[in-house]
Amino acid sequence: MKTDRFTAFFAALPALLLAAPVSAQTAGQNPAGSGPIVNALSWIQGTLLGNVATAVAVIAVACVGFMMLSGRMNWRFGATVILGVFILFGAATIVAGIQSAV
Template structure:
């Protein structure tokens, strides 16, 4: 009976510590430094350009043409895979960075 009570107390303490830990991590949001408005605006414009409609159309055309060249044997499979992987990295960059930040914050 004492072991069960000890296990429950340990679990409750772990829950409280985990809740406090996530609250502290959420409080560490990064704010833009004062005076960085034009720089932040330029970077957001660049992000919109790289991930917007034009970039999506270019990526679709690139993957389609590289895929056709790979199927007809006119291009090396390794180069074709590199182009396709590059498109995945370009459009998945936000998710990749979020994963790296969550891993760095958890460690």
């Protein structure tokens, strides 16, 4: 059973390494007629990453940290909240890293 998986992996490896991007895709351009959708998503992004959201996130992390230190919150749940804030504010950097790797 294990040898079948390894054989399939090594058989597919050249196809994965030699894959090229499709030339029909336009990089960095929005499709025609998507202006209102792009504007709405930009507004949502600005709301989620703006000054008010940053202040709320700082207060939330401070409260969670204080509750974890005082023993009133489970450490796993507190770490999940803090990790979620890092992912929310680091999403643009994470996506840019994934795109540059591809």
